[in-house]
Amino acid sequence: MTGYLIRRILYAIPILIGVNLLTFVLFFVVNTPDNMARMHLGMKRVNQEAIDKWKAEHGYNKPLLFNPAAEGAGKLTKTIFFEKSVRLFAFDFGQADDGREIGADIRQRMGPSLAIAVPALVIGLLINITASMLVAFFRATYIDFWGVLLAVAMMSISSLFYIIGGQFLFSKVLRLVPISGYAAGPTAVKFVILPVLIGLVAGIGSGLRWYRTIFLEEIGKEYVRTARAKGLSELRVLFRHVLRNALIPILTGVVVVIPLLFLGSLLTESFFGIPGLGSYTIDAINSQDFGIVRAMVFLGSVFYIIGLILTDLSYTLVDPRVRLS
């Protein structure tokens, strides 16, 4: 088990290097620092001096991969690749274009992101499992047919509609909660409740459909037939046998996304003015701050890989048949 874990973590290293190289190529080779400077300074009538000054201010005035002017190891370390990309491995994200420390910003913004994402995930999971079990219990009846049709209709609505419509209804017409904003501490509840609610409604369509197929797959298995043959009631079969086995695929599907919760949701956060990592990313995209985007790409892939490793571990926890070797 420990050996397996170590191997998995070692396997993550080449992937992270790959991600790092990919972002390096995207941000510095395809799109050179000169382009970046020109874009920030305005496209027209920019002289080379202004570009050089901007590059020096933001630390982009070094060669990409190899610095012949430096001495010794400096030939490799005093380059953009080392200073901007390799340092990501130490979670040293450097500074944003406005001079703020990206690392500190990220640590500070994780909290609000989690305040939205965690309740949405937990409550959503409960609702989706309950609803899909209900539909699975009434399978092949009109309840099932209309339930699935409703789920398909709900997942066909753009998530933007839920957000805009929800804000309009609850904040503008009914005036139950503030339209947007955030405050730390207990007052956060009134800011968090609407985004969470909207997240739940927007997710229930696809969730219901996905979990329903899992339940139906389990119901079709032999051990369920055996349980019924023993004379167990349908409810007992559903809760004691089907639910416990269906939890394996459900849990492992959920574990992957847990680390990604830190990144927050791009849409919800920017609509509701939550100062989380999602709105941080959107703002960075809009102001074309490549430093932040690069940091978020790297962080996102780290979280994804952690999620994959956790998934493997959770298999062994919920399913004793699985042995990692």
Next chain:
Amino acid sequence: MPILPVVLWTDALIFLLLGAAVSLGVYAARREPLRASWRQISRRPVAMAAMVILLAYIGVGLIDSVHFKRRLPTTEPGQSAQYSPEVVSLLDVMADRLRKNVERTYSAPLATHAYAKETIEMPDGTQARLFPRLIYGGAHLSDPEKEWSRDLIFTSLVGGLLGLVAALVVNAHFLFLLSRRSHTGVEEVAQAVLRGKTDTAWRATLGAISLLVILAGVAFSLSLKYHLLGTDKVGQDVFYLSLKAIRTGLVIGTVTTLVMLPFAVLLGIAAGYFRGWVDDVIQYVYTTLSSVPGVLLIAAAVLILQVYMDQNADAFTSVTQRADVRLLFLCIILGVTGWIGLCRLLRGETLKLREMDYVQAATAIGVGNWRIITRHILPNVMHIVLISVVLDFSGLVLAEAVLSYVGVGVDPAMISWGNMINSARMEMAREPIVWWSLVAAFVFMFGLVLSANLFSDAVRDALDPRLRSR
């Protein structure tokens, strides 16, 4: 020639895709297993109704994909032909009135007066603040307050009647064809269809067609005199914008798939078939790509494209072409992030297939790898490809709206539902609110995505052998 055809990149890809779809249809019609799958789909009323709506969307999208430039009138004889720099599509020509009848600013659906009060000089020289009349919407009415509701009912009745007649003609035609094919009387066929007793779900199909035709009739006759869905900030007709956005949605949903399909199929099968280092490399590539959050990768790529386009602004001759290149690029980026799921599925399936007896036998008698892949593996994974193509479509259409909102979607000059929503979302804060462009974009998008989802469900059920055995 009065026109000069212009083939945009996405036009070419759309027609390529259309050709591929038609040849797939012809191929499927000759194979009994595929025909059986099709028959299974055609028995489901919901799927057939969804298909009709989907085809209507595709029809509008195709009409909008025929682009050309109009010839400018020559001022003196013997002058060489000059073409207008503006690229228009067949849809633009058909909806010329909608395109050209631009009001000054917002107006509500079917309104005769503008949305906001303006200071107007009265005939007697005094000034008054009132709602000015629209230039085109309801311009034929002399006294809108009295005539408006009556004219509205009358116009929609005329349109509905027109649609009804067209629907009856189509239905009669269909019934006649059906009766010819089954060698029974038209009356019997009509009764069977009405009771829903036919093998193919004709009742739902014809019902959906009739409903669509009648709705189209009403919309057509109303939009001749009014702005059916109102106008937006710069006074453009929202109904026209919604129709134009169909093509953008379809391109995102289909061209993306076309772009990623070769990679996914080739790499997925290669990884599963050759195993060893090939498998390692391919797995490494897709794990790396999939570990980057999709939105961020798209954002990064689009930002970079923007820089490139700003620096090479001379390379694009018109706004339409520029927007088209960006659309194509967006499709490619979406494809790069989207091929991984299918590739993984195909790898798994190929791993299973290559251990099958018939593949082993083919290897034993010395059939080459390429031949085994094309003859034995590829046909047996085609259903997975088809299912995932259909399933991905609706997700991509929805993604366009979100990406355009984030600012990394299609070009701001391109008409799309995402851009409509994006520009309309600030209007919710107005009093009274401007709801029509938002609602129009959402409803049109909902229609496409819902019918695509319902149809893809049927396709999956029909093609997935695991489900069929149950």
